Amino acid sequence: MRSSNAPDVPHPARSHDCPSTTAVRGRLVWFRDDPFLRPSAEALEYVEDGLLVCQEGRIVAAGDYGRLVRALPPGVTVESYRDKLILPGLVGSHAHYVQMRIIASYGEQLPEWLQDYVYPEEVRFTDPAYARSIAALFCDELLRNGTTTAMVYCAPSPQSVDALFEESVGRGMRLVAGKVMMDRNALPGMLDSSPEQAYEDCAKLIDRWHGVGRSVYAVTPRFAFTCTPGMLSAAGALWREHPGTRLQTHVSENTREIELVKGLFPRPPYKDYIDVYEKHGMLGPGAVFAHAVHLGKREWRRLHETGSGVSHCPSSNLFLGSGLFRMKRAVKPGRRVPVGLGSDVAGGTSLSLLQTASEAYKVGALRRYPMDGVQLFYLATTGSATAMRLEHLIGSLEPGHEADFIVLDPAATPTLDARTSGDDSIDDLLFSLAVMGDDRTVLATYVAGRLAHHRDTCPAPMPVRLNETRGPEK
Numbered sequence: 001m002r003s004s005n006a007p008d009v010p011h012p013a014r015s016h017d018c019p020s021t022t023a024v025r026g027r028l029v030w031f032r033d034d035p036f037l038r039p040s041a042e043a044l045e046y047v048e049d050g051l052l053v054c055q056e057g058r059i060v061a062a063g064d065y066g067r068l069v070r071a072l073p074p075g076v077t078v079e080s081y082r083d084k085l086i087l088p089g090l091v092g093s094h095a096h097y098v099q100m101r102i103i104a105s106y107g108e109q110l111p112e113w114l115q116d117y118v119y120p121e122e123v124r125f126t127d128p129a130y131a132r133s134i135a136a137l138f139c140d141e142l143l144r145n146g147t148t149t150a151m152v153y154c155a156p157s158p159q160s161v162d163a164l165f166e167e168s169v170g171r172g173m174r175l176v177a178g179k180v181m182m183d184r185n186a187l188p189g190m191l192d193s194s195p196e197q198a199y200e201d202c203a204k205l206i207d208r209w210h211g212v213g214r215s216v217y218a219v220t221p222r223f224a225f226t227c228t229p230g231m232l233s234a235a236g237a238l239w240r241e242h243p244g245t246r247l248q249t250h251v252s253e254n255t256r257e258i259e260l261v262k263g264l265f266p267r268p269p270y271k272d273y274i275d276v277y278e279k280h281g282m283l284g285p286g287a288v289f290a291h292a293v294h295l296g297k298r299e300w301r302r303l304h305e306t307g308s309g310v311s312h313c314p315s316s317n318l319f320l321g322s323g324l325f326r327m328k329r330a331v332k333p334g335r336r337v338p339v340g341l342g343s344d345v346a347g348g349t350s351l352s353l354l355q356t357a358s359e360a361y362k363v364g365a366l367r368r369y370p371m372d373g374v375q376l377f378y379l380a381t382t383g384s385a386t387a388m389r390l391e392h393l394i395g396s397l398e399p400g401h402e403a404d405f406i407v408l409d410p411a412a413t414p415t416l417d418a419r420t421s422g423d424d425s426i427d428d429l430l431f432s433l434a435v436m437g438d439d440r441t442v443l444a445t446y447v448a449g450r451l452a453h454h455r456d457t458c459p460a461p462m463p464v465r466l467n468e469t470r471g472p473e474k
């Protein structure tokens with residue numbers, strides 16, 4: 001287990017073309033506490049007529065419009081979104097950008113789906129031009145869907161990592177991503193030749209990208225079935241030896257996968273699936289385990305005790321027939337595990353975290369744990385940020401945080417307008433948006449205080465250029 005808590009990540013160097021001051025007026029929503037441990041009303045921060053003020057890419061004030069507007073610097077124009085909601089930018093804790101073109105591939109469960117669809121597509125990412133075109137599509141689609149940060153798997157090829165960070169840095173986004181490491185049970189042409197080679201390739205990528213712009217490198221062994229013990233050890237060592245990086249992998253997604261892993265990592269000496277990762281130094285703050293559908297009590301306890309995070313990916317779990325996540329076990333008082341929301345594109349069928357939240361509600365309902373609107377939006381903002389140990393930087397409108405935020409339109413469609421135009425409470429409005437919302441609901445997306453996407457005025461996201469030199473900390 002790693003002893004550090006909330007490991008620091010580099011901050012971007014100040015750029016001469018950074019925005020000076022951005023001020024937006026609307027209904028401000030964020031979270032001051034955990035709605036899974038406190039009543040939602042106590043966890044929610046809501047300002048009916050609010051003003052959000054950002055300077056140099058950070059939030060400097062969030063509160064009552066009448067009070068704050070008088071303190072604005074001269075010449076600042078307030079952008080008015082009076083009947084809209086302003087929330088932190090959505091944060092996704094699990095996605096594969098290299099699978100954008102195989103979304104909705106038919107008819108398989110996880111092991112066959114990987115062999116038939118995923119691996120043949122991911123081998124294409126040795127071509128830098130192809131990788132760059134998909135990376136650009138992915139980043140644009142994230143912003144169009146209101147997602148300002150995502151934790152992302154690239155392909156096994158280092159070129160796939162270069163392509164994604166080039167695109168995300170160009171847009172000023174805080175993206176967390178890394179090269180997939182694997183050395184068995186996939187197409188031979190895409191396997192790492194040895195754990196040592198994979199370590200060296202990843203170390204070079206960390207040196208090239210971690211801390212450039214707002215980039216955070218994530219050590220990314222795909223999952224235990226495609227990794228030898230040596231490869232898992234290399235991943236654990238890589239993470240430990242590069243402070244500030246994160247770690248991501250898959251766990252306990254599909255019952256057949258669990259049996260396959262048990263065959264490769266027998267019990268004893270391994271106690272269970274989580275123990276396979278723990279014995280290779282992969283648990284701790286900043287590690288995010290995707291799916292966690294079929295975990296046992298001991299595994300949940302070890303995630304809690306080590307400060308590890310989980311990404312709940314309901315759309316993917318339903319599409320691949322993997323199973324129903326047990327949120328109640330994840331948020332058990334006294335054993336709370338940080339949980340975020342992930343699209344898991346392309347196992348998931350949409351990059352929209354609003355549509356993903358809707359699926360999370362339905363999975364919760366089937367498990368007799370129906371979540372309210374505050375809990376669903378918490379998962380898609382502060383929850384994911386906390387799972388990644390980035391909650392001190394993103395996922396909140398609290399002053400001091402980075403100025404990634406979105407504007408949601410409760411009247412985005414006639415049906416949504418009809419549902420939300422009454423005298424409903426903010427809790428009910430949030431629930432409607434979480435269950436009925438999609439990309440059309442996202443009116444605007446701001447990255448580091450600058451408009452990066454507007455539904456009605458620009459067909460494609462406006463690129464944000466930040467200084468591409470390395471930040472002062474590493």
Ligand SMILES: [Zn+2]
Nearest residue numbers: 096250290344
């Ligand atoms: Zn995945």
